[in-house]
Amino acid sequence: MxxxxxxxxxxxxxxxxxxxxxxxxxxxxxxxxxxxxxxxxxxxxxxxxxxxxxxxxxxxxxxxxxxxxxxxxEAVDDEDVVIRPEPQHRAGITTWLMSRETTVRGVTIAKMRFSPDHAYGPEHQGVHPGREWFTVLSGTMRVYLGDREMLVEAGDAAEFSTMIPHSIGAVGGPAEILTIFDRDGERAHMPAPLD
The missing domain is CATH 1.10.260.40 (lambda repressor-like DNA-binding domains)
Structure with a gap:
């Protein structure tokens, strides 16, 4: 036994x-x-x-x-410490949720792969409360932040207020990022849960 x-x-x-x-x-x-x-x-x-x-x-x-x-x-619950993320696809972005729903302090950690056909640019900028942070794991990301445009290379990170109009996408091929969202960022950027 x-x-x-x-x-x-x-x-x-x-x-x-x-x-x-x-x-x-x-x-x-x-x-x-x-x-x-x-x-x-x-x-x-x-x-x-x-x-x-x-x-x-x-x-x-x-x-x-x-x-x-x-x-x-906080109770000790270490029965399953391994997270096995399932990919979710939408509009040129594949997202893997890397944290549990009960993450402390209301943050969500996700890995995202952007394909070059993901629509982004100055005309796609949005705003929402909160802050956004990401680091580029591979490829290059372009960030439109209001009137500014920046390239973020593999190994670099970006952080900004999401009350500034913003849009991000891959440059010259696919790119992967690891990102941390607060609750407002999660609602704005994460795919709706599967039923």
Missing amino acids: KQEPARPDLDAVIRQRIRGLRVARGWSLDALAARCYLSPSTLSRIETGHRRIALDQLVPIARALDTTIDHLL
Whole structure:
């Protein structure tokens, strides 16, 4: 009989996250304790599991670590860490969703392949709230941003406010990008989900 792997205790995970964030910042127990107004010994006992974690302690700890209670308490769900994106095709663009629907902070990560026949240009510029960021994995992309026109080569990245009229497309052959959209960018640029 195959035994299911043990799921980590959420309390232990929270303690690991607090210690991990503290260590990643290069802070001693004293440094974090001063930032969250707890004694170093209390913080040490919280990290080592010798003291129960109270909500009134988590709030200042999260604030001091520049995170949220939600992130500290986020359930551990690592059953399937591999994302197997399915291509979605529309108007000269193939899109692979590279993040899950429940991505933290409402961002969507996608790989997009633009064919040369994708219609873009000054006459196709649109606007929407938010910001857009992409890096070119292969090929060359042309960005129309208001009255400006820029080429973005493989290895380069672009970031801009999407309240400026914009349009992007491949130059001289197909091009692939990795892009990060906020919620507004996702609504504007991602294909509608398949039914």
